[in-house]
Amino acid sequence: MKALILSGGAGTRLRPITHTSAKQLVPVANKPVLFYGLEAVAAAGIVEVGIIVGETANEIEEAVGDGSRFGLKVTYIPQEAPLGLAHAVLIARDFLGADDFVMYLGDNFIVGGITELVDEFRTDRPDARILLTKVLDPSSFGVAELDAQGRVTALEEKPEHPKSDLALVGVYLFTPAVHKAVRAIEPSHRGELEITDALQWLIDTAHDVRSTTISGYWKDTGKVSDLLEVNRTVLESTEPLVEGTVDDASVIIGRVRIETGAQVRGSRIVGPAIIGADTVVSDAYIGPFTSLSEGCRVEDSEIEYSIVLRGSSITGVRRVEASLIGRDVEVVPAPRNPAAHRLVLGDHSKVQISS
Incomplete structure (x- = not known):
């Protein structure tokens, strides 16, 4: 056959x-x-x-x-x-x-x-x-x-x-x-x-x-x-395994696989999840049902229920979820516009502005 x-x-x-x-x-x-x-x-x-x-x-x-x-x-x-x-x-x-x-x-x-x-x-x-x-x-x-x-x-x-x-x-x-x-x-x-x-x-x-x-x-x-x-x-059947390095400031909960060469620093990972080879997770939260491929970087960010492909980085982003992120992608915060009020006020006006 x-x-x-x-x-x-x-x-x-x-x-x-x-x-x-x-x-x-x-x-x-x-x-x-x-x-x-x-x-x-x-x-x-x-x-x-x-x-x-x-x-x-x-x-x-x-x-x-x-x-x-x-x-x-x-x-x-x-x-x-x-x-x-x-x-x-x-x-x-x-x-x-x-x-x-x-x-x-x-x-x-x-x-x-x-x-x-x-x-x-x-x-x-x-x-x-x-x-x-x-x-x-x-x-x-x-x-x-x-x-x-x-x-x-x-x-x-x-x-x-x-x-x-x-x-x-x-x-x-x-x-x-x-x-x-x-x-x-x-x-x-x-x-x-x-x-x-x-x-x-x-x-x-x-x-x-x-x-x-x-x-x-x-x-x-x-x-x-x-x-x-x-x-x-698939992740629900993942067996916990740590082949990379996890520092003392990090917390690993549940079924998490950390592959060879991966580094976890000052982060919280809640399984089931996979951290790919040579991926760096720093000051971040990785939530359940997340797969990070090899050579990724997640820093000062939160991500959950997502797939991230090879060589991508997520830096300084408050929350990413239910996402598919391709190869060699950079996700960063958008620049903040300065908060300002432009006013033309007549005499004897009284204005209340929320700060």
Whole structure:
């Protein structure tokens, strides 16, 4: 069995961060989102992985390399434009060959991994298995309809009027039957080859398409709010560890990881939180669910429930929260305008001014 991981999207919902960085490489708890997917694939016993790459190909390849650090063998498959999930399957035909495969969206995050799902698929081998979860706004996702027996009867991509609250999670399992399906469909009104249309073709042609509804944690990390929520979830399982230095004037409370070379001076850190390698925290407050990447500096400031990327500094800022701060950013106080009152008063006036 092989894996096909999609990392070619532009990440428009995460701009301006994704103007200069691949969305799949934005870190959660100081680890790129893509790495969690690669680790899940490796844990499921899959070795051969194809990664679909687009305009951020160089950055993805530099970060992942040949995959050996994850115990994987990685092949990169260029996609000239994000033309749909089914298009990714289409262009990966030579790599996939006649093997079953799992398709994993590189910006998705699933707690608990996919090992159980892969094992079940290997045993039962339906033509396709999709993962579903209940969501509040299904119009933003592919949506599935099930019959009374729980079988998939219909799928629709981002419907204006959803017929259920069951959204497709970004993990799909296929036999080679899907290759005929992706060749049979036409581009949607969005100009993309939709994987929902390919799945519908399989259903309409009497193929075996099954679903698993998951109740565990899943997020598409395409928005800042979702990234912060995933960061919170991962940090909740952080084990306390101090590999850097903490002076006697500092207070560390709860599950806090302070990585090699980090320095904490005269500060209060309330976990769960991560202080990255070679980061300096001085006379500051770091609140829960905060990840500071390597080489950052937080001085005379307060920050909470945020992600700060490599090499950024926050100095003299009273409070920052629920924020995603990119690489090599400087956050400083705005200059204060002098307080003054300009008056033209007539004779015998009396004026009260709040000081």
